[in-house]
Amino acid sequence: MGGLVADADPVSAIAAALEPSGLVPRGWFVTEPGLAPLLSDGASARAICLVGHFGGGFWPVFKAWWQNHPGLSEPLDSWSRAVIDPVTATLGCEAVYPSDRPWYPFQQWAMAAEGLKASPLGMLVHPEFGLWHGYRGAMLMDEFALERLGNRAPSGPPVAMHPCEGCAEKPCLSACPVNAFTGSGFAAADCRRFLASEAGLSTCMDVGCQARDACPVGRRHRYSADQVRFHMAAFGG
Numbered sequence: 001m002g003g004l005v006a007d008a009d010p011v012s013a014i015a016a017a018l019e020p021s022g023l024v025p026r027g028w029f030v031t032e033p034g035l036a037p038l039l040s041d042g043a044s045a046r047a048i049c050l051v052g053h054f055g056g057g058f059w060p061v062f063k064a065w066w067q068n069h070p071g072l073s074e075p076l077d078s079w080s081r082a083v084i085d086p087v088t089a090t091l092g093c094e095a096v097y098p099s100d101r102p103w104y105p106f107q108q109w110a111m112a113a114e115g116l117k118a119s120p121l122g123m124l125v126h127p128e129f130g131l132w133h134g135y136r137g138a139m140l141m142d143e144f145a146l147e148r149l150g151n152r153a154p155s156g157p158p159v160a161m162h163p164c165e166g167c168a169e170k171p172c173l174s175a176c177p178v179n180a181f182t183g184s185g186f187a188a189a190d191c192r193r194f195l196a197s198e199a200g201l202s203t204c205m206d207v208g209c210q211a212r213d214a215c216p217v218g219r220r221h222r223y224s225a226d227q228v229r230f231h232m233a234a235f236g237g
C-alpha cells in the first residue's frame with residue numbers, strides 16, 4: 001500500500017491519491033456477511049468504499065484525458081478505470097464499476113455509506129449538492145485491506161437531512177414534458193422517445209433533464225453545459 005500504509009489517516013490518503021482526478025472517496029461502510037460481492041479469491045468483501053464526484057469537479061480532467069484517448073465507446077468508464085484501478089491496486093483492494101454487469105447496487109451502497117436517500121426521481125439527493133453528483137467506482141476491501149485502513153469507524157451514514165422531506169411543491173415531479181416520473185417508477189421508454197424527437201433534441205438533449213434541473217437544491221453545483229450534453233448523449237443516444 002506504499003505511502004498510503006504509512007499515512008496516519010488512510011481515508012485522507014485515498015482522497016489525496018484521487019485528488020488530481022477530481023474524484024473523491026464518497027464514504028465507506030462495513031458489509032454484512034453474506035450480502036457483499038465476492039472477491040476474486042471467493043471470499044466476501046468486508047468493506048466497500050465508494051468513489052465519485054460532487055458537481056463537475058472531475059470534468060476538466062476527464063475532458064483533457066479524453067482528447068488524448070479518442071475513439072473510445074465508453075470514455076467516462078474507461079477514464080474511471082484508468083484513475084481508480086491504480087489507487088485500488090496500491091491498497092490491495094479490488095475495484096468494481098457502475099456499468100459492470102450484472103449491475104452492482106451502487107445506490108444501496110451509497111445509502112449505507114453516506115446516508116443519502118432517494119429523490120422521487122430515483123436519483124439520490126444530497127443536502128448540499130442536490131442531484132448534481134454521481135458514482136464512478138467502488139473499492140472492495142478484504143479483511144486485510146480493512147485492517148490496513150486502520151479499522152477506523154466507517155464514514156457513514158453522516159447525512160441525516162433529506163431535502164425532499166421539506167420540499168412541499170416537489171417541482172421535479174411536474175417538470176418533465178412527458179411525465180416520465182409517475183410515482184410507480186421511471187418511464188424510461190417515454191423519456192427516450194421524447195429525447196429522440198425534434199422537441200427533445202432542442203430541450204432535454206441540449207440543456208439536460210428538465211426534471212433534474214427543476215430541483216432547487218445544490219443548483220450552484222449544476223454541471224456545465226458540455227457535461228450535461230455528454231451525459232444526455234450517453235443516456236439518450
Ligand code: B12
Pocket residue numbers: 097098099103104105106107108109118121122123124125131133134135136185186188191209231232235
Ligand atoms: C440501469 C440504470 C439506468 C437505466 C434505468 C434506471 C431504472 N429505471 O432503474 C436508465 C438508462 C434509464 C438510467 C437513467 C439515468 N441514470 Co442510471 N443507472 C442505471 C444503473 C447502471 C443500474 C441501476 C440498477 O438497476 N442497479 C442494480 C440495483 C440492484 O441497484 P440499486 O442500488 O438497488 O438500484 C436502485 C436504482 O435502480 C434505483 N432506481 C429505481 N428507479 C430509478 C430511476 C432512475 C432515473 C434512477 C437514476 C434510479 C432508479 O432504485 C434502486 C433501489 O435503490 C446505475 C448504476 C448501478 N450499477 O447501480 C445507474 C445510476 C442509478 N444512474 C444514475 C444516473 C445519474 C442516471 C441519469 C440521471 C443519467 C443522466 N442522464 O445523467 C438518468 C436518469 C434519467 C434522465 N432522464 O436523465 C446514477 C445515479 C446517481 C445518484 N445521484 O443517485 C447511477 C448510480 C450511475 C452513477 N454512475 O452514478 N439509469
Ligand code: SF4
Pocket residue numbers: 119120121125163164165167170171172173214215216217
Ligand atoms: S425538487 Fe424537491 S422533491 Fe424533488 S428532488 Fe429536489 S428536493 Fe427532492
Ligand code: SF4
Pocket residue numbers: 175176177178179180190191192194195204208209210211212
Ligand atoms: S430527460 Fe426530459 S423527457 Fe427524460 S425524464 Fe428528464 S425531463 Fe423527462
